Structures are given as structure tokens and as C-alpha cells.
């Protein structure tokens with residue numbers, strides 16, 4: 001629809017530069033794994049191959065993808081109507097399946113969504129049933145979101161970034177005590193007198209905050225000073241844009257920027273580091289490897305547990321003059337043991353930097369390895385040896401320290417997509433905190449009540465599978481699945497029965513749809529359910545009691561209240577029962 005508006009009905013206004021040649025491209029290479037599975041979400045399943053990866057043709061726009069599928073250009077605009085898709089493709093699919101030699105019982109064909117009123121009724125029943133059972137809940141959750149489209153951007157709505165999910169951080173509020181000289185000049189007249197300004201590092205390790213010795217910025221990166229109510233935050237504009245959709249700023253989607261600063265200009269600024277033993281404050285220092293594509297581009301420095309921070313601090317300490325900083329700003333002699341681990345002792349970062357012989361902050365490969373090891377050992381085997389949760393396992397202390405920080409107004413939750421996601425409308429997606437309907441699949445660890453997951457895990461346990469890895473893979477999916485957003489506001493689908501402004505998401509209505517094949521041919525003759533089938537049942541006759549009966553939720557003898565003849569009900573039930581073991 002957007003491309004038709006943009007380029008005209010036959011896409012005649014698409015700039016020539018944007019028409020790209022066909023041919024294999026980088027897209028053919030599976031995307032790099034998103035966020036190593038070694039952090040807080042250590043068990044997270046990350047799809048390495050997907051539809052996006054399988055596409056071998058470099059096509060910038062949807063209409064170009066369709067052209068490569070052989071659809072004539074003058075027909076493409078018709079696909080702006082979602083119903084055109086389900087008219088257009090089924091005959092082609094049938095042709096190809098027949099050509100392929102597949103033997104298919106075409107009497108049982110049906111299209112899903114409300115394009116077929118019989119199937120629509122079946123999905124509505126299923127959704128009501130799940131809601132009554134407490135399996136569908138309404139809650140606020142982080143979701144990959146396209147500001148341009150004004151809605152969640154699920155996997156199949158993405159031009160790139162399939163499989164990318166949301167990573168949650170703790171955003172720390174480091175209050176400015178004294179600006180560097182250059183920053184002071186830069187900010188003159190831009191902030192009210194006595195303004196409360198905070199540097200906002202994003203961390204995955206709130207439990208290590210006791211050991212902060214400084215805070216890093218990328219010297220060449222651009223930072224914004226953003227007004228957040230009566231306070232001001234310093235972070236990358238990209239991070240501020242994410243926060244704008246998470247309720248951090250007073251107005252949804254807005255992140256007013258009052259000044260711009262370059263990283264090197266703020267070096268030397270003294271900031272308060274919440275929970276740090278250095279309560280007189282820590283200094284902002286330069287770190288070349290800070291990326292502006294991750295977190296807030298402000299990184300708090302914990303040299304006891306972060307190998308990157310340890311080696312950078314060591315380098316800054318050794319070459320203070322070269323970096324134009326004062327040696328005492330680095331606090332290299334204030335490294336605090338916070339976590340004790342069986343393998344790496346109580347200064348994990350130092351141990352790993354030394355044993356892996358990491359020489360400089362530029363040893364990126366070895367540092368990546370060290371970081372992964374530090375995360376794993378710290379999270380699974382570490383014990384707190386400092387702070388309020390001394391003696392407790394890091395696994396438990398992590399969220400307790402985070403809660404404390406947030407509770408005391410020293411931090412707030414921050415989330416972002418853990419990789420770049422571009423929506424089909426060409427928008428770079430953010431993470432947004434949205435009210436949503438969810439399938440309560442989650443385990444206790446990943447946001448659900450755990451009940452459903454427990455049952456599923458038991459069933460997996462009881463299954464005899466040919467490959468033991470398959471069992472493991474199933475278990476991983478249960479751990480990763482979390483609460484699944486099951487509704488969306490556009491496209492095709494069955495309307496959510498109690499909230500018709502949204503539609504059942506396309507995977508959520510597919511979990512038991514296979515059972516529909518057992519009686520589809522009895523209900524309707526054509527795939528759209530326009531011609532009534534041999535039992536003479538009309539879609540409006542299919543109330544919830546009837547579905548309960550047909551799908552085995554009532555005893556065989558317990559016929560539902562319905563004007564469908566008894567024999568027809570029993571036939572439907574028998575066709576379903578046939579497949580039960």
C-alpha cells in the first residue's frame with residue numbers, strides 16, 4: 001500500500017538508483033547470531049536461518065520481491081488489499097503441488113482467517129476457550145516496534161532482522177557533579193541553572209555496580225542531551241528514540257534534544273556512580289570500542305568483572321598523558337572484588353585478561369571470548385562477596401540489586417532490539433513497551449506463570465524421540481518462548497473475539513488448526529466456505545458448545561444445545577475422534 005502511494009500504481013516513480021540488480025547478495029548469508037547466548041538470557045534460542053536469510057535476490061522493496069516471483073507489474077498494486085493474496089496464491093500453489101506429483105485430498109482444502117467463516121468460528125472458539133482457562137493475558141511487554149507503522153513489527157513484517165528479539169538492560173542514572181571545561185562551554189545557555197543532568201549507561205550486570213571506577217564514552221561519538229521532564233539525560237540519540245516508546249519521556253514518541261556533545265568533550269566530567277564504593281564520584285573517560293549501535297553508547301566501567309573495562313582501564317592508566325587524562329581519574333588501584341567464582345577467583349576480568357594474554361583494548365577477538373567466559377562463569381557459578389546480597393548466588397542477586405536500584409530512583413529499565421530491525425516500510429524499529437494480549441506460555445523465569453510450560457516440559461520428557469538433541473531443542477524453545485504476543489492490528493486473521501480492533505496473530509491460530517482437516521470437507525465444499533458441505537451445517541450454527549462437542553471437550557453422549565441435527569454432530573465428532581490415539 002505504502003509503495004503504491006509512494007511510486008504510483010505501476011511503480012513508475014521508483015527512482016532508478018533504487019532498482020537493484022538481481023543476484024546473490026549478502027542477504028544470502030545467514031545473519032550473525034544476535035546477542036550471544038551467554039548473558040542473562042543464556043538459554044535464549046536464536047534463529048540463525050530464516051526466511052530473510054533464504055532470500056537470494058537483493059530487492060529493496062516489496063514490489064521488487066513480487067516481480068522476481070514472476071508477478072506482472074500491472075497486477076502488483078492489487079496486493080495492497082490483503083484479501084487479494086489469498087485469492088491469488090492458492091490456485092498457483094495447487095498447480096505446483098499437482099505438478100510436483102503430491103497426492104492431496106483437495107476436498108479438505110480451506111483458507112484460514114475470516115475469509116472462511118467456518119474456520120473463523122473455529123479460531124474464535126479456541127481463543128475464547130484459552131482466555132477462559134487463563135491462558136491469554138493482557139500485559140505490558142517490550143516488543144520490537146516500528147514507530148512509522150505505529151505498531152509491533154513481528155518477524156514476518158520485517159525487511160531485515162528476522163529472529164531479533166528484545167534485550168532488556170538496566171539504565172543507570174549517573175548524576176553530573178562537575179562538567180569538564182569544554183562541556184561547560186558547549187552547554188552554556190542550553191540548560192537552566194542547576195539542571196539535574198545524568199549520564200545513562202546501559203548495563204546487563206547491575207550486580208557489579210559496587211565496583212564502578214569510571215564511565216566510558218566513545219570519543220568520536222555524538223551524544224544528545226535530552227529533556228526528560230525536569231531532568232536531562234545524556235545518551236545516544238538512538239537510545240533516546242527507544243526510550244521514547246517505553247514511557248521514559250513524558251510524551252510518547254518524543255525525545256526533545258536540547259544539546260549535542262561529542263564524546264571527547266565530556267571526558268573528565270565527574271559523575272555520581274550509584275552503589276559504587278567510590279562515593280565521591282567517578283570520571284567520564286574515553287573508550288574507542290564503545291559502539292553507538294548498542295545500549296546508550298555510555299558504558300559504566302567495572303574492571304573487576306568486565307575484561308573490556310579492565311584492559312581499557314589498564315591502558316588509560318599506563319598512557320594517561322597520551323589520552324589527555326589524569327592518571328588518578330582511572331582509579332586503577334580501586335578495583336573491588338565483588339563476585340567470587342570457582343574458575344577465575346574473585347577478579348574474573350583480571351584473571352581472564354592475563355590468562356588469555358590480552359594486550360590491548362583492540363584485541364577484540366580475545367576480548368569477545370573473555371567476555372563470554374566471564375558472563376557464563378559469573379552468572380552460573382558466581383557468588384556475591386560484596387553488598388547487601390553477600391553470600392547469595394549471582395543468579396539470584398542480579399535481579400535483587402536491579403530492583404533496589406530502580407526502587408531508589410537510581411536506575412530504570414531500558415530495552416532495545418538486540419540487532420538492527422528494518423520494517424517492510426523501511427523504518428528502523430525500536431523496542432516499545434506495549435499493552436498486549438499474550439499467550440501465557442512463559443516459564444516462571446521468562447514472565448509467565450509457568451503452569452503451561454511445566455505441563456509441556458513434562459510431555460516432552462515423556463516423549464521418546466529418535467534424536468536426543470530434538471528433545472533438548474524442544475526444551476530450549478519452551479525456555480525461550482516466553483509470553484507470546486498473540487494479536488496484532490493489521491493484516492489477515494480472525495478478529496480477537498473480545499477485542500475486535502485486533503486480529504489473532506498468524507502463528508497463534510495455527511497451533512491446533514490441523515485438527516480442522518479431519519472434518520473440513522464435511523463443513524464446506526470450497527476453500528472459502530462459501531458452498532455449504534454435505535452435512536448442511538451453516539457457519540452461524542457453530543457455537544462454542546458445538547465446537548466443544550466436535551473437538552472432544554464434552555462426552556460423546558453429551559450433545560450440545562444446537563439446531564444442527566444429532567447425526568451431523570455425531571459425524572463431525574467421529575471424524576475428529578478417528579485421529580485420537
Ligand code: ZZB
Nearest residue numbers: 203204205208290291294295297299302305306371374375
Ligand atoms: C557494566 C558491566 C559489568 C558490563 C560487567 C559487563 C560486565 P554485550 O555483552 O556485548 O551485549 N556495553 C553496553 N553498551 C555498550 C556499547 N555501546 N559499546 C560497548 N560496550 C557496551 O554488552 C553489554 C555490556 O557491554 C554492558 O554491560 C556494558 O558493560 C557494555 F562486569 O555494564 B556492562 C563480562 C561482562 N561483564
